[in-house]
Amino acid sequence: MTEATIELANEAATEALAHALGAALRAGDLVILEGDLGAGKTFFVGALARALGVPDDVPVQSPTFALLHEYPEATPPLVHSDLYRLSDPSELDELDLEALLRAGEHVVCVEWGERFTSVLGEPALLLRLERTGGHTRRAHLRGREALVRTLLA
């Protein structure tokens, strides 16, 4: 496990980080996103989706109500979940994210997932976004050493 902090000056910097992550992820990887409401978690996953090849005309929206969106257009296919409204790990059963992760065919991004790592397992990357200004963010990274090093480069 390696930790690092990156200052993001604007949305383009966040997109660049997401693109770098897209190039470093493998099928079966879990990415957990943390940070206050509006920190940029969904924005980041949207940029990651583009990096993985989801066409611009496919909207990437917050899965707050559906809990899970799948993007088969991505390579590897992308799953985006948001567990903000869940309070108990047992509620994860019907989403079956564990089975998805075990199958190892998707990249799985989970907003507010840190509370559920006992079920989901350890992420390849935990990304915590902190709002430092209107358009500036601080990204706290913790994850697989090779992956974090790639993101710092």
Ligand SMILES: Nc1ncnc2c1ncn2[C@@H]1O[C@H](COP(=O)(O)OP(=O)(O)OP(=O)(O)O)[C@@H](O)[C@H]1O
């Ligand atoms: N540097 C930046 N990085 C990411 N988002 C930014 C940045 N600057 C401004 N923003 C804006 O901040 C907002 C982040 O909203 P977003 O829905 O991604 O937050 P979230 O963390 O997913 O919130 P929630 O917890 O409600 O799901 C977007 O409107 C985005 O355009």
Ligand SMILES: [Mg+2]
């Ligand atoms: Mg969100």
